[in-house]
Amino acid sequence: MNRREASDWAQQVSRRIKEKVGVVAARSQGIIPFTSVEGRFDDWTDKNLCWWTNGFWAGEMWQLYNATKDPLYLERAQEIEKKLDGNLMNAGGLDHDNGFKWLLTAAADYRITGSKESRNRALLAADNLAGRFNPAGRFIRAWNDGGDGSRAGWAIIDCMMNLPLLYWAYRETKDPRYLQIATLHADTAERFFIREDGSANHIVEFNPATGEFVRTYGGQGYGEGSSWTRGQSWALYGFTLSYLHTGEAKYLNTAKRVANYFIANIPENGLIPVDFRQPLDCALEDSTAAAIASCGLLELSRQLPEPESTLYHRAALRLLTTLERERCNWDLACDHIVEKGTGAFHDERHEYPIIYGDYYFVEAVWKLTGEESFMW
Numbered sequence: 001m002n003r004r005e006a007s008d009w010a011q012q013v014s015r016r017i018k019e020k021v022g023v024v025a026a027r028s029q030g031i032i033p034f035t036s037v038e039g040r041f042d043d044w045t046d047k048n049l050c051w052w053t054n055g056f057w058a059g060e061m062w063q064l065y066n067a068t069k070d071p072l073y074l075e076r077a078q079e080i081e082k083k084l085d086g087n088l089m090n091a092g093g094l095d096h097d098n099g100f101k102w103l104l105t106a107a108a109d110y111r112i113t114g115s116k117e118s119r120n121r122a123l124l125a126a127d128n129l130a131g132r133f134n135p136a137g138r139f140i141r142a143w144n145d146g147g148d149g150s151r152a153g154w155a156i157i158d159c160m161m162n163l164p165l166l167y168w169a170y171r172e173t174k175d176p177r178y179l180q181i182a183t184l185h186a187d188t189a190e191r192f193f194i195r196e197d198g199s200a201n202h203i204v205e206f207n208p209a210t211g212e213f214v215r216t217y218g219g220q221g222y223g224e225g226s227s228w229t230r231g232q233s234w235a236l237y238g239f240t241l242s243y244l245h246t247g248e249a250k251y252l253n254t255a256k257r258v259a260n261y262f263i264a265n266i267p268e269n270g271l272i273p274v275d276f277r278q279p280l281d282c283a284l285e286d287s288t289a290a291a292i293a294s295c296g297l298l299e300l301s302r303q304l305p306e307p308e309s310t311l312y313h314r315a316a317l318r319l320l321t322t323l324e325r326e327r328c329n330w331d332l333a334c335d336h337i338v339e340k341g342t343g344a345f346h347d348e349r350h351e352y353p354i355i356y357g358d359y360y361f362v363e364a365v366w367k368l369t370g371e372e373s374f375m376w
């Protein structure tokens with residue numbers, strides 16, 4: 001598919017997205033979906049207001065608002081942003097995923113509407129994220145624990161996607177600490193997460209007192225030393241974003257290494273497994289990894305001259321057209337779009353719709369049509 005054909009294809013898909021999401025948003029007042037049950041979105045407001053995915057539907061609403069200017073989407077996005085104040089005021093419910101939650105809600109609102117209240121929320125979230133930095137190990141602590149410190153030394157590759165909240169806060173305030181923390185973490189991630197072959201660890205544990213490397217964990221992937229595909233996607237897109245915000249060539253090179261590894265591992269059918277190193281007789285899939293990687297590849301393609309640009313653009317189109325053909329549900333009676341996402345390899349449940357699959361699919365299509373509101 002050449003660029004012209006890709007753009008025509010994306011225009012068609014964009015029309016289908018607008019038709020479907022318009023209907024779904026109209027019937028989804030006040031909810032924060034994670035998945036859908038029998039085709040209807042669930043609501044995580046009371047289930048877990050602090051869950052890391054709670055910004056994605058709002059982010060999708062902003063993308064639709066940017067493309068259509070229909071105030072319905074603005075209302076939906078702002079409803080969620082306000083609800084998340086309950087999370088912002090709950091210290092135990094804040095972690096490194098402040099980026100996912102407040103880039104797609106408050107920071108997006110501020111960028112689009114100029115709301116001062118939203119800017120304030122995003123800065124509070126950025127300060128809390130910066131406060132998770134461990135100076136001895138030069139990493140941002142990922143998750144909380146019960147207060148016993150058992151996860152005080154854990155960093156995870158996903159955090160590369162949270163760094164843009166710090167890059168944003170740096171641009172807003174001109175305080176270099178945000179930039180220093182983001183780049184120190186990115187440097188640590190390059191050194192300890194990205195392996196020689198371009199694959200990425202999910203979890204790295206450091207001694208939180210001395211900063212020394214302790215060990216790696218398989219995390220949400222198959223096992224230690226394996227290659228959890230969503231983690232590879234976070235690394236691919238995350239290092240591309242660190243390049244975009246800093247202009248540091250080392251991050252671009254790392255993004256390319258991860259992208260080359262990812263592309264070399266795409267199965268013949270173009271559908272992405274949960275882990276590139278899961279047993280050969282295991283067909284478990286994670287469509288969300290494909291959607292996220294598509295965004296990363298398209299953004300990477302924009303940063304590079306030919307012929308590399310076309311290489312990454314083609315790889316993204318291969319993933320996206322496969323997702324559209326095989327995994328998108330366009331039935332207007334069903335709330336979700338992308339099917340067969342998987343949270344983690346060892347979860348009991350696999351291959352179900354997950355809201356970030358929809359978000360990144362829309363973002364990727366918007367990158368091709370030029371309708372994107374840049375969130376990161």
Ligand code: GLY
Nearest residue numbers: 052158220230343
């Ligand atoms: N950031 C958590 C996940 O990707 O599941």
